[in-house]
Amino acid sequence: MDDTRTTTKIQELTYELKVEDVISKDIATVSSKLPVSLLRDILYKKRISGVPVVNDGKLVGIVSIEDFIKCLEQGEMDALIEDKMTKKIKTLYADEPLVHAVMKFEKYGFGRFPVISRKDKKLVGIITKSDIIKGILKKLETAYHDEEERRYRASHIFNDIIADEVFLKFQYYVEGKNFDRAGEAATGLKKTLYRLGLSPEIVRRASISTYEAEINIVAYTDGGEIIAYIDPHQIKIIITDKGPGIPDVKKALEPGFSTAPGWVKELGFGAGMGLPNIKKFSDKMTLRSTVEKGTHLEIIIKLSDYRNGE
Amino acid sequence: MKLTKIKEILEADVLTGKYDPEIEVQIGCSSDLMSEILAFGKPGSILLTSLTNIQVINTANVADIKVVCFVMGKIPDENIINLAKKNDVIVFITKLTTFESCGRLYKNGLKSCSYSNLDK
Amino acid sequence: MINLKDIVQKLDLKVVTGNIDREVSAGYSSDLLSDVIANAQKDNIWITLQIHVNIVAVANLQELAGIILVNGRQPEEATLKKAEQENIPILLTELSTFEIVGKLYELGIHGNRR
Known part of the structure; x- marks a missing residue:
């Protein structure tokens, strides 16, 4: 100024x-x-x-x-x-x-x-x-705070940046078998999406889906990562791990089907609802898995009501 | 229903969170499986569960559930309380069973996150 | 004591197996089998979303009056078979745990005293 x-x-x-x-x-x-x-x-x-x-x-x-x-x-x-x-x-x-x-x-x-x-x-x-x-x-001071808050909103980031394609990327690492830290990625992403000014319903759907996927990484694998890409039209969340992979993907998607060990059940998960929940809360879900290699899960949540978050 | 009334009905103690007796909670849900809560819980509801681990708080957080009530006199450990504080989840504890807690709240007019309006 | 038959009729429960002409002392709601083994009492009606065959064994062990499966869940094949064998009533409702418990409570079924 x-x-x-x-x-x-x-x-x-x-x-x-x-x-x-x-x-x-x-x-x-x-x-x-x-x-x-x-x-x-x-x-x-x-x-x-x-x-x-x-x-x-x-x-x-x-x-x-x-x-x-x-x-x-x-x-x-x-x-x-x-x-x-x-x-x-x-x-x-x-x-x-x-x-x-x-x-x-x-x-x-x-x-x-x-x-x-x-x-x-x-x-x-x-x-x-x-x-x-x-x-x-x-x-x-008040005007300054309002301005600060306004600048924090993703919609303005997208408006202000000049490019043919813009997206934000957030990456989270998930430790396998450590239930004490399970949920950190999903809650972190949730806070981030809120700060970007997305509508509460969108944030809720994205964070529930991410949370279930994160629980799966913790319960079944030795670790993996979650990457969220946000552009003006959608949130794409890619969840990958390095194995052991799902032998029967179709079966894994059936509600109620679970291979969870007892310790997972006692923690309140493993009732075969994780993937069905992700499917329910996302607009598109793609699951690919190779035994011994790992699993790749892609979740898309559309932002048609993007501006509602403001 | 105001939190103060819920607290009274459940004979509950408040452990943490930004407890405000005037906060309104309209919906109750109960399960010991967190995926069930993620699937059917409604924003702004109270979750009654006998499960006590930090995933209950994470679940409440991602599903926008305001209040968690641990039943059967279970005392959540320090990690659970700290996480709840961090995420502004209000934590109640009651000696009552899940059945007695849900029954009393329902009888006093708290609504359920019923199966019919589950669509996203 | 309330008869299970009355409960079934008043709450529109679907009976899939078992003799429902028996008395209910109180209600118990839990999705953790270990919790039910530890805390449920004789003649309790058990509300759960678990559909695995182990629920029949638990009900048998604790001499429960019956099991209500919530949120429109169907028992697994093996569960059904075992329940028939052991004569454990399995009842279904479309309602959530919170709501079916609430309705049972309104019929005068309370939780176990602790």
């Missing part, structure tokens, strides 16, 4: 934001009938340099630390605030754009302006230069 653009953005914000968006509403006020001496505590404790003077909710003046010091010098601490305060005061309406406040600060050089409601003219807060800066910074 260059300087001119930054300035423009801040100027824009001063028109966008209203005075009431940035003011401090939790403010100290004093009654005009009190002696000036009481101001010492208020100004000191609150660390402020001026206090609005209010009678029955209505703003009647403003008294500043300069007024207080003057009284102190002249030994007039017992004087009433109403005799020492500034009565002709400049105010801002709560619903005015922030740029009006900026202009008034420039014009009058005051440290603060009381802010009143347009409807009943009652005091609603006070605005200082630092309130304006804080308000703008906060707004910039």
